[in-house]
Amino acid sequence: MTGEAGSSAAVKSKAREWAGSIATFAGVVLVVNTFLYQGFYVPSESMLPTLTVGDQFYAAKYPYGYSRFSTPFIPLPVGSGRVLGDVPARGDIVVFRKAGEENDLVKRVVGLPGDRLQWVQGRLYINGELVAREKLRDITYRAQSGAVVTATEYQETLPGGRRHLILENTDAGMADNTPEYRVPDGHLFMAGDNRDNSGDSRFLNDVGYVPLERVLGRVSTVAFTRSGCSAEGGLVCPGGGWWDRFFRSVVAE
16 A cells, blocks of 8 residues: 555656646746747738748737737736837838737738828828839739739838838729728728738728737748748749748848
8 A cells, every 4th residue: 555655646746747847838938928929820911922821920029018918819808008118110010919800910010190091093192192112023923722813013112211012913903992091099000011912901890990009019030931832834932932931031121
């Protein structure tokens, strides 16, 4: 009996040791994901050519401070607004928690509180001024659906001078002629870089204006991709192939 009791005590001791290790690991992960970095991957083509399907990145939490949505998976039940940190800059790529569905999206900040935005014949106007864009090339690529898509790649220059790439299939799409949007205080206006294939703030009944407290973090670098692209038969890979995605900077210049 003494041997059995000793064996049982050893098992319980080992179980407590394992439970303590797991609790410590979970606590460290929770702290890192809440206050420093949280990992995400890209499931759609809405940010082509900047972010591609399967890209894995780690959004920095600390630049914009913290809110009740900063905890991973489940927001805190109380609290409002943000503490510490700065308001995202125009041109930043950010992850935010979409209201209603409560899922996480990644888009580019194009409008700040108080801004007026409008698309006219595919061209973006901010506060009454036409946003410059320069045509770089026409491309044909295979979309996630398997369809072959032709688009034009532009370099867009936002007010303040930050530049980034966008794709346009047409300048006569469903969101290429819009009413004027006025960004409320405490909110941001988000747009996907793949302008004709992005559900974003242009659709007020879907994404709409994004409250600052729902911003989760800033995206600066792609770590790697889970779904590499290989050029085929005259088609290109928007954003490059598999090896081009490793530690790729996505910060607007």
